[in-house]
Amino acid sequence: MKKIIEILNTKKPSLSFEFFPPKTEQGFENLKATIAELVKLNPDFISCTYGAGGGNRDKTLDISQMIQDKHNVPALAHLTCVLNTQEQIRTIINDIKNRGIKNILALRGDNPIDQPDWQPGAENFYFAKDLCAFIQKNWGEYFGVGVAGFPEGHPRSPSLEKDAEFLKLKFDNGADFVITQLFLDNPDYFAYIERLKKTGVKAKVIPGILPITNYESLVKFCTKDKIHIPQKVKDIFEPIKDDAEATLQAGIKYAVEQCKDLLKNNAPGIHLYTLNKINPTKDIVEKLNFR
Numbered sequence: 035m036k037k038i039i040e041i042l043n044t045k046k047p048s049l050s051f052e053f054f055p056p057k058t059e060q061g062f063e064n065l066k067a068t069i070a071e072l073v074k075l076n077p078d079f080i081s082c083t084y085g086a087g088g089g090n091r092d093k094t095l096d097i098s099q100m101i102q103d104k105h106n107v108p109a110l111a112h113l114t115c116v117l118n119t120q121e122q123i124r125t126i127i128n129d130i131k132n133r134g135i136k137n138i139l140a141l142r143g144d145n146p147i148d149q150p151d152w153q154p155g156a157e158n159f160y161f162a163k164d165l166c167a168f169i170q171k172n173w174g175e176y177f178g179v180g181v182a183g184f185p186e187g188h189p190r191s192p193s194l195e196k197d198a199e200f201l202k203l204k205f206d207n208g209a210d211f212v213i214t215q216l217f218l219d220n221p222d223y224f225a226y227i228e229r230l231k232k233t234g235v236k237a238k239v240i241p242g243i244l245p246i247t248n249y250e251s252l253v254k255f256c257t258k259d260k261i262h263i264p265q266k267v268k269d270i271f272e273p274i275k276d277d278a279e280a281t282l283q284a285g286i287k288y289a290v291e292q293c294k295d296l297l298k299n300n301a302p303g304i305h306l307y308t309l310n311k312i313n314p315t316k317d318i319v320e321k322l323n324f325r
Contacts, residue, residue: 037137246288
């Protein structure tokens, strides 16, 4: 199974999807059917998220292993530092390796809802850069290591420039590539790339795209994570926010236009946040004529 950085270095542009572990057995069965349908679109890799505090760890790895074993698509397993000690992280990474998974998305992670004030101690990693260094030190070049990027800056970062400097530390410690958080205005992505270049980071930065299917949910998420909603998005979606079908179709159109512009301007690929649904991801990829 290839490392993602090898794919990014030889194949342009890449196509990838992201799923999250369902909470129920029925949800898991539905997800398996969704993955089986979307792999027909020939993604280069598929990622699976990790619950706050690692609550869905086993499901994350089960899904990642299934993606590889059943569908022969490289899996990117998310791994967070929160709540886990360094020795627990070591055990988890050995499990990842034993399952044949060669790609990890190294994250600090969000605090769990029931422990919002959790702070790392001497036995924990403080930041994703520390997790990157730990992987590099103990497993060398075995894993491909991705990290998260924030085109509008991490919510806790004091400035955009500092945010770029923090990302560089992840690369200094062994990271290979970046997948960004969602953004709704492409100039934010391109400005981010320029900030990273000024710090010396010239790595592949894959834009993460979340198709708009529910405008009110989008507003809540963006408010929480301090992502700005451009006026053009408000103009399109506010008048139709109570019309689910109109919102879906407008969301597909907006995502397709966003992706086309990114690819035209040399983005190394597209990473689609599927929300565990076949559509609109399938419609978007087909309209892009990706392959």
